[in-house]
Amino acid sequence: xxxxxxxxxxxxxxxxxxxxxxxxxxxxxxxxxxxxxxxxxxxxxxxxxxxxxxxxxxxxxxxxxxxxxxxxxxxxxxxxxxxxxxxxxxxxxxxxxxxxxxxxxxxxxxxxxxxxxxxxxxx
Numbered sequence: 702x703x704x705x706x707x708x709x710x711x712x713x714x715x716x717x718x719x720x721x722x723x724x725x726x727x728x729x730x731x732x733x734x735x736x737x738x739x740x741x742x743x744x745x746x747x748x749x750x751x752x753x754x755x756x757x758x759x760x761x762x763x764x765x766x767x768x769x770x771x772x773x774x775x776x777x778x779x780x781x782x783x784x785x786x787x788x789x790x791x792x793x794x795x796x797x798x799x800x801x802x803x804x805x806x807x808x809x810x811x812x813x814x815x816x817x818x819x820x821x822x823x824x
Contacts, residue, residue: 706784713809714782717789720814724775729765736760737813745803745819760817772796785809
């Protein structure tokens with residue numbers, strides 16, 4: 702990998718680490734600095750096709766609702782980064798022993814998240 706790709710990967714990793722912290726701390730305030738104006742999120746619910754959120758406000762609203770939901774948590778299992786792309790593998794927990802595993806496929810441009818596609822492991 703060359704220096705430019707290494708630098709892009711490091712920037713992407715930093716943004717994804719800050720994004721993941723939102724869900725670990727249940728504090729959505731950093732999203733304002735992380736989400737691009739034209740961000741698009743494809744969420745995993747409602748099944749089977751999920752929902753599409755377009756625009757900064759819609760994406761921040763969705764992620765704020767998830768991050769601040771009472772009695773929930775995310776366990777980060779792994780994060781992979783290559784250039785402007787990243788994969789976040791996680792387990793979402795709620796209620797008495799309820800959980801689901803999933804991944805987010807992320808894309809970053811100009812220091813902000815521009816795309817996130819969420820998938821969950823079906824049962």
